[in-house]
Amino acid sequence: MEFSAVKYISECYIKPKYEVEESEQPYHLSPFDLIFLSVHYNQKGLLFAKPNQETFNIHKLLQNLKDSLAETLVHFYPLAGQFDTTINEDQHRCLVYVDCKKGPGARFIHAKLDVTVSDITTPSHVPKVVKSFFDHQNGGEVVNHDGHSWPLLSIQVTELIDGIFIGCSMNHVLVDGTSFWHFWNIWSQIQQAINGDEQISVSRPPIHEE
Template sequence: MSSEIAKYVSECFIKPKYEVQEAKQPYYLAPMDLGMLFAHYIQQGLLFAKPSNLGDEQFSIHKLLQSLKDSLSLTLVHFYPLAGQLTSLMDEAGQKCLVYVDCNKGPGARFIHATLDMTISDILLPTDVPEVVQSFFDHEGAVNYDGHYMSLLTIKVTELLDGVFIGCSMNHALGDGTSYWHFWNVWSEIHRAKAGESVPVSRMPIHNRWFPDGYGPAIYLPLIQPDDFISLQEKPDQLRVRIFHFSSDSIAKLKAKANEEHNHNNTSSEISSFQALSALYWRSIIRALNLAHDQVTNCRLTTNNRHRLNPPLPQEYFGNCIGALKTTTTVGELLEHNLGWAASLLHQSVTNYGDKVVRDFIHRWLHSPAVFKLDVLTDCYSVMMGSSPRFDMYGNEFGLGKAVAVRRGYANKFVGKVTSYPGVEGGGSVDLEICLPPHSMEALESDEDFMNVVSLPLKG
């Protein structure tokens, strides 16, 4: 089945339903947006079971596609930058460039219809995420800089024999995971309203760009050449990608264990569920990689900076406002100590991460603007967590009922990458997608400390 791919049927481009006055002005990118030009697009999507009937009507893929297009056009009125394209403007000396969004450039957001002669079980039952899932998304191999000539947003709807996958690929330079799922939530809200005209939105996106005092709105970067990004478009070496499920009960027990071991150090602070889970997979993955004990290892947690700024930014701020919270030790120290010790390190990093750390990082970047490179932020001796189980993924409905699973494309995958989702049953359950070389994944699957915490997934 690895040779199967979703078959292209048709495509069109979607523009905002109404003219947006703000779209006539350049949409400048903030510092944390510009730093993301190196990365791949965000590729995540929802798998739905195909309903046998809808009241007195039979399910129609054509009616679904039309309703998705109509609601997307209304949604783009509020998320109008996603219908534009990136544009670069050189300075007079030809040494720097300004990258911004021209909201009226290009044909709009891309909308693709595809089919696949496979079932939901073919997607969900294999131990590893099947490679065919990669074909559920647009922008394969693209990096955000490619938004100069590619759509900044693509919706790809793939009809399975008994299901529908709605895949969304969004340029990461325009928004982070918080913004990405905010777009989904608003799109779902508008779709459920089934209105042909403008629909009131409960949480409007905020497009006022955030810059530290004295900076912006136009920030010039050192001259960028398209060839600088070619190596980033290559697929990673062979990786196994598997999703591990953790029930709310399993996580509660893990948290209790971490706190019991943590409190032996006579501290009154409490380890969170997320810190306990992160400590578990950090220790387990590093053990599976079989590294030298004196090797330095990091656990990087992608974190939302909005509420850490003072004054805080609203969660509706549309853009990138994230950081990579880094905790460092050696392989020997990590594995010779227990879960509580590792969780304590992560807890301390979280405690120390606040407004000053965020602003200091941004000010350093502004004094020497640069596009981050993936090989600087990652290595094969560490782990990096992306996404969040706090995002409202399963609350998105499009007339198909609740989704049965979340899946993502190959974008931004590398050794030690961990992506977190809420479990389909909710209640604090979590799914972790882990990427490892085959021999390391086999070692992880044989790790009793790790697998004893893993739960059987809820069957849809």
């Protein structure tokens, strides 16, 4: 089945809701982390049905997601920065680290595609168009090392006819599978609190000291 191209509506960048003292210092990476500089970003997404077609407000959802993401980044502040490299020619040393203040922040994209949830879930194979639900495609050429100029975290919210797909692209140098879903869970908890469904209680924030 052929699908039309995803239409990109808007783009902005999200910083932590308030200043984090620790973000003033470089976030150093371990030798094991640096192994992943040449591989691609970690990408996963969640597909939701619209709760109520008549009362659903995409603009309210987007604003709530931006607000909750800004609060989530207080706990995951390195994801709002970019990589930087220091070269010491005298010591023949090259140091790659995260400058938590570098760059505009995490990218947040709003896109739209006129297909239904069943168009995505019914085929026996994942439709190729799903790849466009994520940022950092660029012909598949973007790798983790590009975090020197690309955001370390990108969120793309793609509005479907009867659903919402939230695609998350996260630099694999910083995040493995376990910490990826830890980020999702904390963001979800904060988002639910903004919606009034529960109180904010970040039960297990990430540990940044190695």
